[in-house]
Amino acid sequence: MSPSAVPLMTIFAIIGLGVVIGFLAGVRRKMNLEQWTVGARGFGMLLMFLLMAGEIYTTFSFLGASGWAYSRGGPTLYILAYLSLGAGVSFFILPNIWELGRKYKLQTQSDFFRLRYGNNYLAAFVCVVGVIFLIPYLQLQITGLGIIVNVASFDGIGRTPAMAISVALLAAFVLASGIRAVAWISVLKDVLMLVAAVSIGIGIPYVHYGGIGPMFTALAQARPAHLTMPGATTNLGHSWYITTVLLSALGGYMWPHAFGAAFTAKSGDTLRRNAVVMPLYTITLAFILFAGFTAVMVVPGLPDGDLALLTIVRQSFPAWFLGVIGGAGALTAIVPASILILTAATLFAKNLCRPIFAPTMTDDQVAKLARLSVVVLSAISLYLAVHSSTTLVSLLLLGYAGVTQFFPGVVLGLYWKRVTMPGVFAGMIAGVATVAYLILTHQDPFLGWSAGFVALCINFLITIVLSLITRAYLPPLDATPELN
Amino acid sequence: MEVSPTTRKLTDSPRTEVCNATPNPLSRGAILSEPVPVKKPSLLALLLALIPFVAMCFSVALWDRIDPMILGVPFNLAWLVCWIMLSSLCMWAAYRAEAARDKKERGAR
Numbered sequence A: 001m002s003p004s005a006v007p008l009m010t011i012f013a014i015i016g017l018g019v020v021i022g023f024l025a026g027v028r029r030k031m032n033l034e035q036w037t038v039g040a041r042g043f044g045m046l047l048m049f050l051l052m053a054g055e056i057y058t059t060f061s062f063l064g065a066s067g068w069a070y071s072r073g074g075p076t077l078y079i080l081a082y083l084s085l086g087a088g089v090s091f092f093i094l095p096n097i098w099e100l101g102r103k104y105k106l107q108t109q110s111d112f113f114r115l116r117y118g119n120n121y122l123a124a125f126v127c128v129v130g131v132i133f134l135i136p137y138l139q140l141q142i143t144g145l146g147i148i149v150n151v152a153s154f155d156g157i158g159r160t161p162a163m164a165i166s167v168a169l170l171a172a173f174v175l176a177s178g179i180r181a182v183a184w185i186s187v188l189k190d191v192l193m194l195v196a197a198v199s200i201g202i203g204i205p206y207v208h209y210g211g212i213g214p215m216f217t218a219l220a221q222a223r224p225a226h227l228t229m230p231g232a233t234t235n236l237g238h239s240w241y242i243t244t245v246l247l248s249a250l251g252g253y254m255w256p257h258a259f260g261a262a263f264t265a266k267s268g269d270t271l272r273r274n275a276v277v278m279p280l281y282t283i284t285l286a287f288i289l290f291a292g293f294t295a296v297m298v299v300p301g302l303p304d305g306d307l308a309l310l311t312i313v314r315q316s317f318p319a320w321f322l323g324v325i326g327g328a329g330a331l332t333a334i335v336p337a338s339i340l341i342l343t344a345a346t347l348f349a350k351n352l353c354r355p356i357f358a359p360t361m362t363d364d365q366v367a368k369l370a371r372l373s374v375v376v377l378s379a380i381s382l383y384l385a386v387h388s389s390t391t392l393v394s395l396l397l398l399g400y401a402g403v404t405q406f407f408p409g410v411v412l413g414l415y416w417k418r419v420t421m422p423g424v425f426a427g428m429i430a431g432v433a434t435v436a437y438l439i440l441t442h443q444d445p446f447l448g449w450s451a452g453f454v455a456l457c458i459n460f461l462i463t464i465v466l467s468l469i470t471r472a473y474l475p476p477l478d479a480t481p482e483l484n
Numbered sequence B: 001m002e003v004s005p006t007t008r009k010l011t012d013s014p015r016t017e018v019c020n021a022t023p024n025p026l027s028r029g030a031i032l033s034e035p036v037p038v039k040k041p042s043l044l045a046l047l048l049a050l051i052p053f054v055a056m057c058f059s060v061a062l063w064d065r066i067d068p069m070i071l072g073v074p075f076n077l078a079w080l081v082c083w084i085m086l087s088s089l090c091m092w093a094a095y096r097a098e099a100a101r102d103k104k105e106r107g108a109r
Helices: A005-026 A033-041 A045-056 A059-071 A074-104 A109-117 A120-152 A159-209 A212-222 A238-251 A256-264 A268-281 A283-298 A305-316 A319-357 A363-386 A392-415 A421-440 A451-473 B005-012 B014-020 B043-058 B075-108
Strands: none
Touching (some): A005 A120, A005 A159, A005 A319, A045 A256, A045 A268, A059 A074, A059 A305, A059 A319, A059 A392, A074 A109, A074 A268, A074 A283, A074 A392, A074 B075, A109 A120, A109 A256, A109 A319, A109 A421, A120 A159, A120 A256, A120 A363, A120 A392, A120 A421, A159 A212, A159 A283, A159 A305, A159 A319, A159 A363, A212 A283, A238 A392, A238 B043, A256 A319, A268 A283, A268 B075, A283 A305, A283 B075, A305 A319, A319 A363, A421 A451, B043 B075
C-alpha cells in the first residue's frame, strides 16, 4: 500500500460520514424555498451556533491563518481579534434584522434592502455585489480542499482533479438537502476541528521543541521580528491592523450568507445569546497559530504559506493522523462552501432573475432556478480556483473589502431614519468602485490602511452627505408616526 | 408592540407590491422607503460592547510585543486570547443589560 492510501481513505471516510449526516437531516422534510434557504425559521440556540460557527470558521481559519503565521508572522493576529469583535457587532444588528425578517418574510440580504429602501435596482445591485464577492470566498474553500487532498496524497493526486471531485460532491450535496443538512454536518466538523486544533497546537511544538514555551523562546531568539507586527512584511503595521480588524469585524455579518443565517433563527434572543458565546470558539484558532509558528523554523522555504500546516502535520504525525486532520480540514471547507453556494444561488434566482427578468415566476420555479444556479456557480468557482494562485488570506480580504460596503446601508437603514435610497446607492457604488480600483492596482494597503476600510469611509461619507441633500426631495419623513 | 399605520401598510403584501411593480430607477417605492420599526440598543450595552474594541483593536501599539511571555506565549498573542474570553464576558453583560431593559419596559406598559 502506498503511503498516501491511509490518509486519503481516512479523509474520504470522514467526508462520507458528513454526507450521510447531511442527507439524513434533510430526508423527511418537504423542500420548498422557505425550508431550503431559511430552515423554516426554526433554528434554536444549538443549531444556530453550529450554523454560524460552521460558516465563519472555514478552511481559511484552518489553512489560511496558519499560513499567514508562517509567512507573515505578527499580522496574522488580526484574525483572533476580528472574529470576537464581529460577534459583538452582530449583537446589535442581527436581532433587528431577524425581527424584520419574520414580519415581512425576508429570506435574503437583498430582500432587506428592497424593504428598507423600496428600490428594485438597489436590491439587484446588492445581490450582484454579494454574489460577486462570495465567489472569492467560495474559491478559497475549493482551493483549500485541493491543497488538503494534494498534500495528504503525498502529491499523488493533483490539485485540479482533487478540486473537481470536491466541487461535484458539494453541488450534489447542496441540491439534495438545503440549509438544515449543513447545520447538522457542522456538529461533526466542530468536534473534529476542536480535536484537530488542540492536538496539533500542542502536539507539533512538543514534537519539535518539547513544548509551546520552548518553541516560542526559540523563535523569538532566531526571528524576533516575526512575532510582532509588521512581522515578515513591511507594510502590515499597526494602522493596517486597526483598519483591517475594524473592516472585518463590521463586515463579518455583512456576508450575504451570514446575514441570511439570521433568518434561520427561532427568535432574536437566540441571535443575541449566540453573539455572547461566539467569541469563545475563536480560542481554537490560537492553537492553529501555534502550529503555524512552529512551521517557521521546522519547514522553512515553502513556496506557498498555505501549505505550512499540512506539511508540518505530515512531518510530525503518523499517516492516519494526517488523514484525520485532512478530513477535519475538508469539512471546514465543505460546510461553508455549501452555505456559500446555497446563498449565492438563492440570491441569484430570487433577487436578481425574478424581479428584473421574470416577475411572474412562482416560488417553486424560483426554487428550481436556484438549484440550477448551484451547478453554474460551482463550475465558475472551480474554474477560478484552477486558474488563480492568490493566497487564501488575500482572497478573504478581497471578499471582506467588498461585502463590508453593505454596512452603511444596513446600520443606517436600521438606526437612522433620515438615510435615503440615493445616498445608500451612491455610497455603495463609490465604496465598491474604490475597493476594485485599489485592489486591482495593487494599492492594498493604501497609505498603511486597509483598502476596504478606506472604501468604507468614503462610502459612509457619501451616504450621509447625499442622504442629507436628497432628503428634501422625499416626502417629509417627520409626518410618519413615531414607531414604538 | 403597537401596530402603527406604517406597519400595517407594509404587512399588507410587500411581495406582490414588488413583483408587479414596473422597474423604474426613479420610483421611490413610497411606502417601503419609510423607516422600518426597530428597537434601539441601550447605551449601557453599547458601552459594554465597546470595551473589547478598545482592548483588542485600538490599543494595539500598547500590547504588541513579545515580552513578558505569559505561560510561554508571546505577550501579544496571550493578550488577545485573554481578551477573547473577556469579550465574551462583556457581551454577556450587554445581554443582561438588554434583557433587564426589555423586562422593565414590558413592566411599564
